[in-house]
Amino acid sequence: MKWVKVLGGVVGVAALLGLGIILGHFAIPKGADPLAPSVSQDLDLEILETVMGQLDASRIRENLRELSREPHLASSPRDEALVQLLLQRWRDPESGLDSAGTSTYEVLLSFPSQEQPNRVAVVAPTGDILFSCRQSEENVTEEQAGPDVVSPYAAYAPSGTPQGLLVYANWGMEEDFEELQTQGIELKGTIALTRYGGIGRGAKAVNAAKYQVAGVLVYTDPADINDGHSLPNETFPHSWYLPPSGVERGSYYEYFGDPLTPYLPANPSSFRLDPTTASGFPPIPTQPIGFEDAKVLLCNLQGTSAPAAWQGALGCDYKLGPGFQPDGAFASSQVNLSIHNSLELRNSSNVLGIIRGAVEPDRYVMYGNHRDSWVHGAVDPSSGTAVLLEISRVLGTLLKKGTWRPRRSVVFASWGAEEFGLIGSTEFTEEFFSKLQERTVAYINVDISVFANATLRVQGTPPVQSVVFSAAKQIPAPDPSRLSIYDNWIRYFNRSSPVYGLVPRLGSLGAGSDYAPFIHFLGISSMDIAYTYDQSKTSARIYPTYHTAFDTFSYVDKFVDPGFGSHLAVAQTAGNVLLRLSDSLFLPLNVSDYSETLRSFLQAAQQDLGALLEQHSISLGPLVTAVEKFEEASIALGQNISALQKANPNPLQVRMLNDQLMLLERTFLNPRAFPEELYYSHVLWAPRTGSVATFPGLANACSRAMNTSLGSAAWAEVQRQLSIVVAALEGAAATLRPVDDL
Amino acid sequence: MKWVKVLGGVVGVAALLGLGIILGHFAIPKGADPLAPSVSQDLDLEILETVMGQLDASRIRENLRELSREPHLASSPRDEALVQLLLQRWRDPESGLDSAGTSTYEVLLSFPSQEQPNRVAVVAPTGDILFSCRQSEENVTEEQAGPDVVSPYAAYAPSGTPQGLLVYANWGMEEDFEELQTQGIELKGTIALTRYGGIGRGAKAVNAAKYQVAGVLVYTDPADINDGHSLPNETFPHSWYLPPSGVERGSYYEYFGDPLTPYLPANPSSFRLDPTTASGFPPIPTQPIGFEDAKVLLCNLQGTSAPAAWQGALGCDYKLGPGFQPDGAFASSQVNLSIHNSLELRNSSNVLGIIRGAVEPDRYVMYGNHRDSWVHGAVDPSSGTAVLLEISRVLGTLLKKGTWRPRRSVVFASWGAEEFGLIGSTEFTEEFFSKLQERTVAYINVDISVFANATLRVQGTPPVQSVVFSAAKQIPAPDPSRLSIYDNWIRYFNRSSPVYGLVPRLGSLGAGSDYAPFIHFLGISSMDIAYTYDQSKTSARIYPTYHTAFDTFSYVDKFVDPGFGSHLAVAQTAGNVLLRLSDSLFLPLNVSDYSETLRSFLQAAQQDLGALLEQHSISLGPLVTAVEKFEEASIALGQNISALQKANPNPLQVRMLNDQLMLLERTFLNPRAFPEELYYSHVLWAPRTGSVATFPGLANACSRAMNTSLGSAAWAEVQRQLSIVVAALEGAAATLRPVDDL
Known part of the structure; x- marks a missing residue:
């Protein structure tokens, strides 16, 4: 009996010690001290619910009233006053961020006499x-x-x-x-x-x-x-x-x-x-x-x-x-x-605010909008800034209360002089090119947050589709249908995906707002989120008072979004996306969704340009191979992610994987691809002329070569552009393969 | 009594559980299973000693005899045979690497009829x-x-x-x-x-x-x-x-x-x-x-x-x-x-071999040399390849025995067609641009390993100085002086450092070997290591039989390095540097050593160009500020590293810091700085004309502007180049500051 008892005691001691070791190795110290960094900190669904619940339409309305009270043309005194307003909000001891500051540039604007x-x-x-x-x-x-x-x-x-x-x-x-x-x-x-x-x-x-x-x-x-x-x-x-x-x-x-x-x-x-x-x-x-x-x-x-x-x-x-x-x-x-217009060098400021990440402070989830308007700019851009301020208030409050700190850093930005040509955001990306390119997970842009009340509208690169969908499924649409934003969205914009079936359709990113330097110049996965109209009910090119003196608070309050339900919907969607990006252990960027884009670009090239290229002895074969390699690598990576998620990975394994996901978008940059196009370096999203929805370098070169003779320099450029995109896709696939692949 | 005993038992249980938690959280499972990845795996000085001891001069000699037995001009049958020799060595079950393969390019070479x-x-x-x-x-x-x-x-x-x-x-x-x-x-x-x-x-x-x-x-x-x-x-x-x-x-x-x-x-x-x-x-x-x-x-x-x-x-x-x-x-x-020379498209192969990192396999320490020679090429390049094969043999043997696996991945490369213009290495950097730029810690080049027997000679960027010094202090020089390689080196090449006093002088990297695409095109910290002559004893431009039919095994064996002691010294130095880079928990790249370079470039600009620039209303003030910002940021980062090393950091904290160190060199790249110079993007090391040892863009623009009139386009280019380097330095400083700095 004694033997057994002693043995039992030893086993018990060993088991306890063992349990402790296991707990110590893997446990997330939840509840204990929420601010102590745990390397395995993951998205907390309760926090997400809390944030969704605390976002408040009436506060967005009050933000909008204040922001649009006076005209705030870039570099005007009122624009400067709004800089101070933002600083004050982001430095508020109860609802502010960790720190906030301005960066000011001396930029060329143009004014009437x-x-x-x-x-x-x-x-x-x-x-x-x-x-x-x-x-x-x-x-x-x-x-x-x-x-x-x-x-x-x-x-x-x-x-x-x-x-x-x-x-x-x-x-x-x-x-x-x-x-x-x-x-x-x-x-x-x-x-x-x-x-x-x-x-x-x-x-x-x-x-x-x-x-x-x-x-x-x-x-x-x-x-x-x-x-x-x-x-x-x-x-x-x-x-x-x-x-x-x-x-x-x-x-x-x-x-x-x-x-x-x-x-x-x-x-x-x-x-x-x-x-x-x-x-x-x-x-x-x-x-x-x-x-x-x-x-x-x-x-x-x-x-x-x-x-x-x-x-x-x-x-x-x-x-x-x-x-x-x-x-x-x-x-x-x-x-x-x-x-009698004149060019003037003026000071224009960006306002930046940061919430330091608890675990990976060197990974930035950026969220921005411009501040300057043409006149009062209630819709453009204050509807976006009103949402921005409400999201930062809710997150700032949780932060200051000590109940939450994101895994990664969250950086909020209020850009200056966007209306003159995305100037504040572009200067920022020029000043901090390396830092941003190395570290930014994604850029969320909410410029005009509400064009109208019918449906969500998102423009973005393929890796953000999945995280936007996750958010949109979780949030009720503002209309009385009681559908989720996702289910409502799919009624207005949809497409048939070979992978997923019928899904909402994301638009692609042009250069209409401050996301442009992030995606085209830095290669950072970006998106622009808004609520918009039912295109079957209006053919308006854009909301009617765009860039006029009639874009005022009462215009929004009475006609664009009475009750501010759509503003709230955008705040919830963008806030949800932000939290998922900042807090998820595994980055919710589904890079394999790029395969659909590549495949559709390839098919367009084959169908609409294939015969013409063949006449000029240019083969699409290498492009087919490159797309296939990308597809294979992204599928295999997806399997690796699933396996790793089940395998209790160490923090570096997760970080390495997340680096592959974060940096994929960078691999599509080639600063030498389009030397005549300022800033445009992304070989998939550079401006495209002509009607063929394919790789822009190829499309543009074909348009130019079309009426030239066999063997012309323009046809050589077609071949060069084809090689550029093949090299980019092959290089991208190489970054998705296992990191010890030769 | 009973109460006390029960209480004691509870305390004991809690203490055991607590001890377990602490052990689980921080323990490094050393000794247990050397191949199980521990996120805190650090440089093992015993392994380092083992490697130094196993490197063998006579094996280097035998490698050289085999490599230089026949002429092996790029793309020749013997060059191809050596590809197979390398593959065989790197796939050897007892002394090979994890995997090895080739990448073949179709390149334009030139041959006599x-x-x-x-x-x-x-x-x-x-x-x-x-x-x-x-x-x-x-x-x-x-x-x-x-x-x-x-x-x-x-x-x-x-x-x-x-x-x-x-x-x-x-x-x-x-x-x-x-x-x-x-x-x-x-x-x-x-x-x-x-x-x-x-x-x-x-x-x-x-x-x-x-x-x-x-x-x-x-x-x-x-x-x-x-x-x-x-x-x-x-x-x-x-x-x-x-x-x-x-x-x-x-x-x-x-x-x-x-x-x-x-x-x-x-x-x-x-x-x-x-x-x-x-x-x-x-x-x-x-x-x-x-x-x-x-x-x-x-x-x-x-x-x-x-x-x-x-x-x-x-x-x-x-x-x-x-x-x-x-x-x-x-x-x-x-x-x-x-x-009667003719241009011919020929296949030329690189051979790559990898040892997968145990902890951070997505961080690459690269070590390469070219394989092709003009004739027998005993010195150039086989002396380097002989060393490369000996290092890979020793590391491969430890790997296959299961006694060692590096923290980071080690990638060995044997480049093709270097003699025609660094072709194999350049094509490789083009093909894997993104992957290499994201992940490569440093590139070590050992081309000609031994010019002569007097002293070590290293070319490299400032961050590699410290790791080369650490290695060189640990290894005896081959001459009978019994000095360390470091102490011997300082007798031949030295400079007075404002920070360290008298130290060996590293040369800067031009485009003389395969490091060129790594430093100039990819911005990867690089070095070239060799043993060389006493310049007081010979004025030879290079070793005398360079690129001739007399560069043979017996030439090396009798005149260049009888006994192969200098070959061994280079193998030990390069191997030591390689291990420190692949295995150290904290990357041994001292980025603050860049401050000395920047300061000396600045002083040269002030002394030799300052007056001239002032005549053209161009101020060096912003450059002074930028250099100061870099200095401040790098000093502060150094203090952070010291503090972190003492503070039992979590693996992500180390990784974040190492990312700052690894990526600093990238921040000096600007692909738009010198559009007329193929591949040269590094604003500190691009080719410089003229006599002023300052920032190359500034130096070159000044040379061109010198004889033009006030307000010329050439003087505008001087101002533009100044702004480019200021922006690069400010951007670099921004990446060294705390990551939550706005």
């Missing part, structure tokens, strides 16, 4: 001014008053006083001017009236100048923005439609970043290009006008009728010109532009 | 050939025999049969041709005889062509290679000096990497430039000759005497020409070159 307002006038042969366009929008609500509303202008358009016969040039695309020429219209010295849409703002003036047009006007047609409505009583404040006097402002600079310091942070001492030799500015004077004024000009034009596709909703037959009807009030008159 | 041997002849006005240079070297030892010795030629020089009067053009530098012109010599249509040295091979022909010279001859002057000795009985096999018939072969391509596939791996399907439009090839026919033949030509020239600095040791007064002495045998004769 206050002394000599820009003027668009109809001038009789006598010199008499028969008509002038409005120089500011009508005040239809009290909140619009105040001296800080910048007059409508085309930022970066040069000064000048061109005068000539008016022509109507549709979108101002090259083919539009060609059509006018075909119609026998002499374009030299004319003023071209164009409508917003079709192509970028700056491109209209660039194209016009090629045809020796002397000046450009741009207006918003009610057909394109107001579903045809144009009467005052049909528009804001009676509906969400754009009032007749509304004018879309905007940057007409063709690239992004500070125009004088490409690839360099715009510090005071930085090398600057001579503005007179910098490229990307509109070459001729340009001015935007409202449709109220555009109607006066357009409905008085003489000449043949414009093609059906060029017609709009101004209530008259659009003629091409040149010049006005001989029997009308403007007979023999010309249009005179008197543009 | 076997049917029409290149010929250099003196041709009388009658057309009679009065003299012809040798077409191959004299066989002075038996080991030289055999059909596989490639005739001397200038690789990539074009074919052609220029004929003209001979001139002597010293090094073939631009100023040399200018001097000839100043002397009234008409250069158009001449053949220029130049000597090796001063500038790169290819540059001689490029410069000559600018002066309309028709063909170039290049010879090795005994003054430059043989300490003046030129008689057969003073040279090999009687001494290590170059025999009169010896000819230095070499690549005359101006850049590196496969000439037809810049930035792309030279896979069969890759886009290739048209060889007729590719740049970097010598523009005119060029041929190297021995000094035996050069003497016949040079000592018969007419004209004025060459300047004193142009004179050599051929035993006559060097005249400039043009043409031969009117009273000599070659009166009125011309020199005719008949060059």
Whole structure:
């Protein structure tokens, strides 16, 4: 008996010691001291629920009211005041972050003269001014008053006083001017009236100048923005439609970043290009006008009728010109532009705030939006900033209470001067290129958070699809359907995935907001999240008061999102994605989802370019092989992840795997692929011309080579671009394979 | 009593459990199972001693005998046979690595015609050939025999049969041709005889062509290679000096990497430039000759005497020409070159072998050398490969026995086609750009391992200084002095460091061997290790039989390193460095040593360019600030490392710190800094022209701007280059600061 007892005691001691060793090795010290870093800290679903529950629509509304109270054009005093507001919030002792600060750049902006307002006038042969366009929008609500509303202008358009016969040039695309020429219209010295849409703002003036047009006007047609409505009583404040006097402002600079310091942070001492030799500015004077004024000009034009596709909703037959009807009030008159914009070096600040990661503080999950607006900017961008502040408040409160600290660092950013060309974010990526590229897990952008209340809309690269889906499935949609955001979303935007079946469709990232330098220049997996409209119910190009003086708090409160349910939905979705990225032990970036993109790009190349390439002895075989290698490597990696998740991995094994996931997007960068395109280095998402939805380098090179002869330099470039993408895919696959693979 | 006992029991149980937890959390399972990965595995000094002790000079000698038995020109059958030899060694079940394989590229090489041997002849006005240079070297030892010795030629020089009067053009530098012109010599249509040295091979022909010279001859002057000795009985096999018939072969391509596939791996399907439009090839026919033949030509020239600095040791007064002495045998004769080189696409292989890291297999310590030689290549490169094979044998044996596995992965490489322009290594870095850039800790290159027996010679970037010093202090020098390699080294190459006092001087990395793509293109901390001569005892430009048919096993065995003690010293040094890099818990890369470089570059800029820059309103202030920021950040990081080493860090804390150290070198890359320089992206080590030892972009831009006017584009480029280096240093400092710093 004694023996047995003693033995039992020894066994018991050994077992206890053993249990302790096991506990010590693997236990997550949950509850004990939540701030003590445990290397295996993982996403806490309770915290996630808490955050979802604490996000508050009424606080978002109050944020928006404050943010949009005054116009806050980039570098204006009110923009600076909002810098202080953000700093104050992020330094709040009860709901702030670990630290916050600003980074300020000296950047080239463009403003209209206050002394000599820009003027668009109809001038009789006598010199008499028969008509002038409005120089500011009508005040239809009290909140619009105040001296800080910048007059409508085309930022970066040069000064000048061109005068000539008016022509109507549709979108101002090259083919539009060609059509006018075909119609026998002499374009030299004319003023071209164009409508917003079709192509970028700056491109209209660039194209016009090629045809020796002397000046450009741009207006918003009610057909394109107001579903045809144009009467005052049909528009804001009676509906969400754009009032007749509304004018879309905007940057007409063709690239992004500070125009004088490409690839360099715009510090005071930085090398600057001579503005007179910098490229990307509109070459001729340009001015935007409202449709109220555009109607006066357009409905008085003489000449043949414009093609059906060029017609709009101004209530008259659009003629091409040149010049006005001989029997009308403007007979023999010309249009005179008197543009007095000036380029100015101004200080513009970003505000940055950080929550230090408990376990991997050198991994950054970034979340940003710009702060500057054209006027009050309630929708653009304050709807996003209002959400940003609410998310940071909820997380900051948990942080300050000591109940939560993320695994990875969370970095919040409020960018300056986005409206002039993503300037604050671009300068930031230039200044911290290495640090960001080495360490950033993903960039979440929420610019305009709510365009309308119908559905979620996400643009992003394939690796973010899975984490967005996870978040969207967890959150109820704001509409009364009681569907999840995911189930609601799939009703509006969907696609059939060969892997998953019917899923919501993510859009791809262009350069419409501050994600552009992150994805195109740094190769960081990025996304842009918003709520938007039902495209079957409106054909508006964008929300109607975009970049006008009518984009105000009451506009949002009454028409865009009464009750702020969609704002809350975006806050919950973006906050959920943020937490999953910052807190999950295994990064929720599903890199194998890139295979679908590659496969579809490949199929488009095979179907639409294959025969043509064959004629030029260019084989798609190596591209097929490269896509297959990527697919194989990503499938095998997925299996390794599953195995590792079950195998109680050590923290370095997880880190190594996460590094593969985080860095995949970087492998698609090639800074030498498109030397003529500023910042664009991502061989899958660089701008693509032409209709074939394939690899952009290949698509663009084919477009250019199409009409050249066998053996031309343009066909050599096709082969070069093909090799560039093959090398990128092979290199990407190599990073996904086991790390000891030779 | 009972109460107390029960209480005691509970306390005991709790204590045991607690002890278990502590053990489980922190214990390193040492001894138990040496192959089970422990996340805190650190450098084992016993293993290090074992490796040092097992490296064997006689085995290195046997490796060398085998490797240099036959000529093994890139892509030749013997080169391929050596690929198999390496694979066999690295796959050996008792002393091999975890795995080994090859990667093969289709690259553009250049060979002389076997049917029409290149010929250099003196041709009388009658057309009679009065003299012809040798077409191959004299066989002075038996080991030289055999059909596989490639005739001397200038690789990539074009074919052609220029004929003209001979001139002597010293090094073939631009100023040399200018001097000839100043002397009234008409250069158009001449053949220029130049000597090796001063500038790169290819540059001689490029410069000559600018002066309309028709063909170039290049010879090795005994003054430059043989300490003046030129008689057969003073040279090999009687001494290590170059025999009169010896000819230095070499690549005359101006850049590196496969000439037809810049930035792309030279896979069969890759886009290739048209060889007729590719740049970097010598523009005119060029041929190297021995000094035996050069003497016949040079000592018969007419004209004025060459300047004193142009004179050599051929035993006559060097005249400039043009043409031969009117009273000599070659009166009125011309020199005719008949060059028949051809460009050929050939397969060239790299051999790779890996030892998988036990803890961080995704961190690579790379060690490489090229395999191809011009002829037998006993010194260049087989002396390095002999060492490589001995290191891999010793490590492989420990691995296969189960006594050791490194913390990080060790990757061995045998590069192909280095002699033609670092082709194998460059294609490898192109193919695996992302993977290597993300994961490589350092690259160790041992090309020629032993030039001579006097001292260690290391070239490298500052972060490798400390680890090389640690190794060199631990190993005895091969000479009888009984000093350590370090103490011996400091006698030959030293400098006064503001931080450390007198230390051995590391050289900087140019593009002389396969480290070039690693440092310049990928930004990986690199080094090149060798034993070399006492420069006070010889003025030889390089070891005398370099790139000739006399670089044979017996040459090494008798003259370069009898007993192979210097080979062993290099093996021990490189092996020691390798183990420290692969096994140390904290990476032994001392990034703060970069501060000394930055400070010295800054001081040179201030002293030698400051006044000039000030005249052009360019301030060095931002550069001063950037250097200071780097210094501060690196000092603070050093303190953090010390604190962490004492604080029982968790594995992720160590990894995060090591990532900062590993990636620092990457932060100095800017692929847009020097667009005209293929592959050179490192803003500190790109090629520098001019005499000011400062940041290369700044130095080069200043050289170009020097003679231009105020406000020229060249002065704008100076400002741009200054901003590029400031941005790089600020970015580098940002990566060294605490990772949650905003």
